[in-house]
Amino acid sequence: MKKTGIIAAAVVIVLAAGALGWLYFAGWLDRDKPAIRLDSDITAIGKKKDISIAFSDERSGLSGLKVEIVQDNKPRLLAQESFPSRSTRQKVLRLTVEPLLLQLNNGPAVVRITAGDASLFKNETVISEQVRIDMMPPQVYVMSPVNYINQGGAGFIPYRTSKPAALTGVFVDDRFYPGYNIVIGGQPTSVATFAVGTGASASTKIVIFARDSAGNEARTSMPFTIKPKKFRADKVNLSETFLQKIMPEFQGSIPQLQGKTPVEVFGYVNTTLREENSKTIQSVCRKSVNKKLWEGAFHRMRNASPMALFGDERTYLVDGKPFGNSVHLGVDLASTAHAPIEAANNGIVVFAGALGIYGNAVIIDHGLGLFSLYGHLSSIETAVGKPVKKEEKIGLSGLSGLAGGDHLHFSILVGGQFVNPQEWWDPHWIEDNVMKKMNL
Ligand SMILES: [Zn+2]
Structure with missing residues (x-):
């Protein structure tokens, strides 16, 4: 009988070991706690907050x-x-917190997240996150009650918010211009520079926007008066000579224009390429230094006569018939061929290279969203990232890009939109519309 006893004991041991092995591999003996990962920043919770939380337990589920x-x-x-199925290893939970529905008040609270696993040990993880319920929208205080803005010109507005804003700026109709945080009179102040179109009127909507870290938003309309401006319209005859001279440069650099007639090339350059260039310029001007780098009136090219002005509407003619149009978004200045081109003000070069219709171009960031652009250069004598001083030489004039003769195309941009450069050349305009508003 002794032998059977040994066998029975061996069977029990094997079964027990098997059971233990199964318990182990099935995760019943898992000692690890479930993992919780909070995928949203919930430091501040406003009227409505979406939260995403990832739970996981790889061993026991x-x-x-x-x-x-x-x-x-x-x-x-x-x-x-x-x-109950023990098969849920991972779970991503999305939920929306609406403090009013939950009868929560403004003030501190704690979000407590608990997860348990299916092990015999019932491991549990609890995390507690300190949060702040804040359903109060920021208040916006406009610091300049009177604001005259020229059609096609720039607007400038300083304002303060009752609490720090995570995102703030000015909307002109649907276009957003970011505000920049500076100190005026010892107090944190936001300033925004924005463009109004050549067709702006009293019905243009100009609204100061602020959103706090809890997601509460404020929209405050800004007091302003639009001053009408006259813009010119002219007809430009696209002569065979002009097209023959200019179009091969574009044909050489854009493969899809091979085999097209000069007029077809012009059609592409004036629409598709012009639009592409405008997008490039907008993306270059999306980020600006959070500091006013410029000082005083902008420098205008020396001994140069204005050829085309800002806002000129051009209708192109081929054989006397209209073939496309454009609006000139800068001032053309002509002096002698290969004349020195100088920075209009202090800043940092953010673009230097080929820019489609603008030919060889340079763009300078003057801070707080303000930029200047120099087009049609024959040579560029600066580089991206280089700080420049007002009147520092950055290149030579030329006729690269869409230019009939040697000249400088000069543009001023705010938040990536073109505005009339005349304002920034005029010390009185700068004093009345920018500096006085900064010296509160
Ligand atoms: Zn031009």
Whole structure:
């Protein structure tokens, strides 16, 4: 009988070991706690907050989860789930917190997240996040009650917000111009420079926007008066000579223009390429130094006569018939051939190279969203990232790009939109419309 006893004991041991092995591999003996990863920043919660939380337990699987928000020792349940099947290894939970519906007040609260696993040990993870309920929209104080803005010109507005804004700026109709945070009179102040179109009127909407870190938004309309400006319109005859001279340069650099007639090339250059260049310029001017680098009136090219002005509407003619049009978004200045081109003001070079219709071009960031552009250069004598001083030489004039003769195309941009450069050459305009508003 002794032998059978040994066999029985051996069978018991093998079965026990097998059971233990199974328990182990099936995760029943898992000692690791479930993992919780909060994928949203919930430091501040406004009227409505979307939260995403990832739960996981690779060994034994999740058994359940619970999310609560606690204020004044009173928990409010945000989500609760249980997973009886033991097969849920991962779970991503998305929920929306609406403090008013949960009867929460402005002030501190705690988000408590609990997860349990399906191990015999019932491992549990609890994390507590300190949050701030804040349903108060920021208030916007406009610092300049009177604002005259020329059609096609720039507007400038300083304002303060009742609390720090995560995002702020000015909307002109649907276009957003970021505000920059500077100090005026010892106090944090936002300033925004924006463009109004040549067709702007009293019905143009100019609104100061601020959003706090909790997501609360404020929209305050800005007091302003639009001053009408006259713009010119002219007809430009596209002569065979002009087209023969200019179009091969574009044909050489854009493969899809091979085999096209000069007029077809012009059609492409004046529409598709012009639009592409405008997008490049907007993306170059998206980010600006958070500091006013420029000082005083902008420098205008020496001994140069203006050829085309800002806002000139051009209708192109081929054989006397209209063939496309454009609006000139800068001032053309002509002096002698290969005349020195100088920086209009202090800044940092943010673009230097080929720019389609503008030929060889340079763009300078003057800070707080203000930029200048120099086009049709024959040579560039500066580089991206280089700080430049007012009147520092950056290249030579020429006729690269869409230019009939040697001249400088000069543009001023705010927030990536073209404005009339005349204003920035005029010390009185700068004094009245920018400097006085900065010296509150
Ligand atoms: Zn031009």
